[in-house]
Amino acid sequence: MLRLTAASCLAVTAASAQAFNWTLEAPTTPPTARERTATGTDGVNYYMYGGQLGSNVFGYDELWSYDGAGWTMLTASGLSGPGTRRGAIGGYDIARGKFVVFSGQDTNNVSGQRANDTWEWDAVNGWVNVTPGGGSPDGRWLTHNSCYVPGLGIVFHGGNARDAAGNNYRSNETWAWVGGAWVLLATTGPTVQNAMMEYRTIQGDLILHGGQSTNPTTGATEIIGETWRYDFSTAVWTKLQTGGTTPFNSANPSQGLFAAMSYYNPDTGMMIVHGGNGGSSSNKTWQFDGVDWKEISTNGVGCRNGGMHWIAALG
Numbered sequence: 001m002l003r004l005t006a007a008s009c010l011a012v013t014a015a016s017a018q019a020f021n022w023t024l025e026a027p028t029t030p031p032t033a034r035e036r037t038a039t040g041t042d043g044v045n046y047y048m049y050g051g052q053l054g055s056n057v058f059g060y061d062e063l064w065s066y067d068g069a070g071w072t073m074l075t076a077s078g079l080s081g082p083g084t085r086r087g088a089i090g091g092y093d094i095a096r097g098k099f100v101v102f103s104g105q106d107t108n109n110v111s112g113q114r115a116n117d118t119w120e121w122d123a124v125n126g127w128v129n130v131t132p133g134g135g136s137p138d139g140r141w142l143t144h145n146s147c148y149v150p151g152l153g154i155v156f157h158g159g160n161a162r163d164a165a166g167n168n169y170r171s172n173e174t175w176a177w178v179g180g181a182w183v184l185l186a187t188t189g190p191t192v193q194n195a196m197m198e199y200r201t202i203q204g205d206l207i208l209h210g211g212q213s214t215n216p217t218t219g220a221t222e223i224i225g226e227t228w229r230y231d232f233s234t235a236v237w238t239k240l241q242t243g244g245t246t247p248f249n250s251a252n253p254s255q256g257l258f259a260a261m262s263y264y265n266p267d268t269g270m271m272i273v274h275g276g277n278g279g280s281s282s283n284k285t286w287q288f289d290g291v292d293w294k295e296i297s298t299n300g301v302g303c304r305n306g307g308m309h310w311i312a313a314l315g
Helices: none
Strands: 002-003 020-023 038-041 046-049 063-066 072-075 089-095 098-102 119-120 127-128 147-149 153-157 160-162 168-170 174-178 181-186 196-199 205-209 213-214 221-223 227-231 236-239 261-265 268-272 285-288 293-297
Touching: 038 098, 046 089, 046 098, 089 147, 089 153, 147 196, 147 285, 153 196, 153 205, 168 213, 196 261, 196 268, 205 268
Parallel strands: 002 020, 038 089
Antiparallel strands: 038 046, 046 063, 063 072, 089 098, 098 119, 119 127, 147 153, 153 174, 160 168, 174 181, 196 205, 205 227, 213 221, 227 236, 261 268, 268 285, 285 293
């Protein structure tokens, strides 16, 4: 059974489920509606920071957690922390017990600047600015999601970045936040923003799908339907030749997906993708078994720019 909270498109699924059915939840004290949040999980709770309301430049700066029954505001608006952010990179470093937020746009800054600071939160110390003096990735947003990789830390790929000279670009970089330092892992992957990426614990690799890229001939933005795999032993991304089925938008079958939600289920070894944009918000749910994609549900809410995680404690 899949469970859905309307505010943030959070879902979990039983390991034995083959046919996926979404069920609308009614948790206590939910946050207001928002998108482009920074999210993560420690395996027990779901964490969500920041975000924006639609196209409104006003944004949020609270940190929330969800335990399967209700929402709790952990840090209120206006407290010392990263400030209002949309499209920031979030993740929970389980080994260190820290929720990490990197970069994103200050939603009250209409100039489009991308921050490049790094913050960590835990229940004892609250928010701490841990931006390293040794350098950070260029500020960016629309990376969409990151992954926790045991023994390494928080890993992300791509995004819409801005260099020191003020030039915006789509990135092909793969970075890891390793216990207080940013480490560049690779520049061999796709140049993309708003893609879906998951760490597969059984296979020990990263899988990335979809997103927005730049047509090398025309320079126009295009939605790609490619699936890529990152091998940690070689530090190389490789484009996979899947079985022929590619996730597409329920509202526009000619378009692939970007800004969808995804998670990896370690009990089944499957990567799950739901929603996304590409014409309008999709309501389809897809499953990747390492060889091909398969559509497994169409009864979910059409949504995009949310966060979705496998919560081990909730199954």
